[in-house]
Amino acid sequence: MKRQKIIIVGSGLAAYVLASKLWQHNDVTILTKNTTQHSNSIRAQGGIAAAIAAKDQWQLHVEDTLKAGVFHNHQKAVETLVKEGKQVVTNLLQQGFLADRDHHGELLLGREGAHSERRIIHAGGDQTGKYLIYFYQQLLQGKIAIIEGQLAVECVMEGGECKGIMTMGHDNQLHTYTADHIVLATGGFGALYDTTSNDPSATGDGIAIAYRAGAKVSDLEFVQFHPTMLATQAPYNDLISEAVRGEGAILVDQNDREIMKGAHPLENLAPRDIVARVMMTELTKGHQLYLDIHQIKNFQTKFPFIKSVCEKNNIDWQQGLIPVKPGAHFTMGGVETDLRGRTNIPRLYAIGEVACTHVHGANRLASNSLLEGMVFATRLADYLTTQSSVSFSNIPVNQRLHHTFHHPDLDRLRKQMTNHVGINRSESGLKQMTEWLEKFTLIQENHLTSYVLSRGQIQMQHHLLVAQLVTKAARKRLESRGAHYRVDYPFKSEQWRNKSITFQLTKQGVTV
Numbered sequence: 010m011k012r013q014k015i016i017i018v019g020s021g022l023a024a025y026v027l028a029s030k031l032w033q034h035n036d037v038t039i040l041t042k043n044t045t046q047h048s049n050s051i052r053a054q055g056g057i058a059a060a061i062a063a064k065d066q067w068q069l070h071v072e073d074t075l076k077a078g079v080f081h082n083h084q085k086a087v088e089t090l091v092k093e094g095k096q097v098v099t100n101l102l103q104q105g106f107l108a109d110r111d112h113h114g115e116l117l118l119g120r121e122g123a124h125s126e127r128r129i130i131h132a133g134g135d136q137t138g139k140y141l142i143y144f145y146q147q148l149l150q151g152k153i154a155i156i157e158g159q160l161a162v163e164c165v166m167e168g169g170e171c172k173g174i175m176t177m178g179h180d181n182q183l184h185t186y187t188a189d190h191i192v193l194a195t196g197g198f199g200a201l202y203d204t205t206s207n208d209p210s211a212t213g214d215g216i217a218i219a220y221r222a223g224a225k226v227s228d229l230e231f232v233q234f235h236p237t238m239l240a241t242q243a244p245y246n247d248l249i250s251e252a253v254r255g256e257g258a259i260l261v262d263q264n265d266r267e268i269m270k271g272a273h274p275l276e277n278l279a280p281r282d283i284v285a286r287v288m289m290t291e292l293t294k295g296h297q298l299y300l301d302i303h304q305i306k307n308f309q310t311k312f313p314f315i316k317s318v319c320e321k322n323n324i325d326w327q328q329g330l331i332p333v334k335p336g337a338h339f340t341m342g343g344v345e346t347d348l349r350g351r352t353n354i355p356r357l358y359a360i361g362e363v364a365c366t367h368v369h370g371a372n373r374l375a376s377n378s379l380l381e382g383m384v385f386a387t388r389l390a391d392y393l394t395t396q397s398s399v400s401f402s403n404i405p406v407n408q409r410l411h412h413t414f415h416h417p418d419l420d421r422l423r424k425q426m427t428n429h430v431g432i433n434r435s436e437s438g439l440k441q442m443t444e445w446l447e448k449f450t451l452i453q454e455n456h457l458t459s460y461v462l463s464r465g466q467i468q469m470q471h472h473l474l475v476a477q478l479v480t481k482a483a484r485k486r487l488e489s490r491g492a493h494y495r496v497d498y499p500f501k502s503e504q505w506r507n508k509s510i511t512f513q514l515t516k517q518g519v520t521v
């Protein structure tokens with residue numbers, strides 16, 4: 010069979026897993042905006058959730074995922090994730106991935122919020138993402154092409170199909186890459202908020218590109234805020250893994266008061282949206298918040314990375330208190346796909362955080378994201394091996410026009426997102442955000458390459474589009490569910506049950 014050309018945009022776990030399944034019989038190229046050392050996957054601390062312990066059951070993992078997702082998840086997607094996840098993780102371990110084990114060789118399974126069992130497979134203590142990425146990088150060395158520094162600009166569309174991707178390098182030059190299949194694995198958009206665990210590159214580029222090309226995007230209002238980022242003034246924050254609370258750490262204020270006591274039956278291990286909101290209330294009252302880690306034995310062995318992060322920031326963790334605040338962590342919505350990673354555009358696919366398979370519902374369960382990347386990359390690989398190549402005509406080069414673009418600076422945009430589209434939302438805040446966004450030039454259509462734009466300007470066009478779509482979705486959803494909390498509609502509404510907000514740009518305009 011003829012080798013197919015496959016372009017993967019992004020270099021997180023989903024991208025590598027897909028490449029690892031396809032390289033033998035296909036020509037695989039990874040295009041990444043920054044370097045392969047930058048992704049959310051590489052920063053992942055907690056681990057991979059999978060019901061592989063003898064006393065665990067996949068049904069319990071399904072139940073936990075649905076509960077955390079406030080039943081906004083699609084049951085079939087969750088069952089696929091959890092059932093196939095067991096196999097995918099077992100295969101990973103058989104391939105030689107070095108997960109943490111005790112001295113009898115038994116896997117050490119961690120506990121995280123809203124899990125009814127210990128089922129988190131981890132590596133290097135709190136460095137699972139880094140270990141996974143290095144594992145796959147080694148596996149793929151010399152087998153695929155990796156091109157760094159390429160910002161994805163737009164899809165090359167022909168006859169309603171995606172036939173390639175235009176990118177721009179740091180030199181502001183456009184490049185066209187054609188392929189039989191284009192896979193977006195660009196991650197989420199948590200870095201559009203000014204307190205975030207995300208890598209700065211996680212700005213939702215894949216959502217912007219796919220939407221401009223006519224793909225459906227869904228559930229963008231559901232943004233997960235993780236309760237514990239290290240509270241510093243840095244523009245991007247270090248995460249203090251939920252596994253730390255899993256091992257017994259407690260959230261306290263400056264007077265040593267346990268803030269989660271009585272707030273939820275699971276207290277410190279309640280779902281993230283609940284913990285983050287309790288913390289916001291405390292912070293708004295001017296309280297300082299800490300993770301009290303006194304009860305954790307061998308903290309430095311269990312969490313070597315977090316220990317080093319504290320030390321880098323001059324925080325004396327040995328005193329037993331780590332200052333924390335909530336921040337944007339994971340985006341449940343994205344480019345709508347089926348359970349094989351197919352979007353509504355032929356030959357355009359999405360996997361990992363950029364995709365919306367509806368597996369996470371309104372709030373993702375901890376450590377389900379690395380699992381998602383692996384499971385849905387594996388499923389897409391199986392699908393692509395059954396597909397055929399495409400023929401290309403010459404891709405016309407657009408005449409590029411000069412135009413004046415009014416743009417905000419990124420810091421301001423991130424602050425606005427945090428203030429108005431953050432943990433607590435309201436009509437007045439969302440309206441302010443909408444009006445603020447309207448001041449800037451925004452190209453909605455798949456014609457960015459028709460303008461003379463620098464790389465920075467193109468990047469800002471992606472930011473603005475994603476910010477606009479998220480704001481619109483948050484304004485539309487007149488209820489509170491999971492990570493989407495409206496202070497003016499503080500309860501779940503029957504009317505919104507099982508309803509997703511989907512946007513699609515068509516010739517007739519935006520359909521919702």
Ligand code: SIN
Nearest residue numbers: 054055250251375376
């Ligand atoms: C964490 O380590 O707390 C993050 C894990 C996750 O978000 O899945």
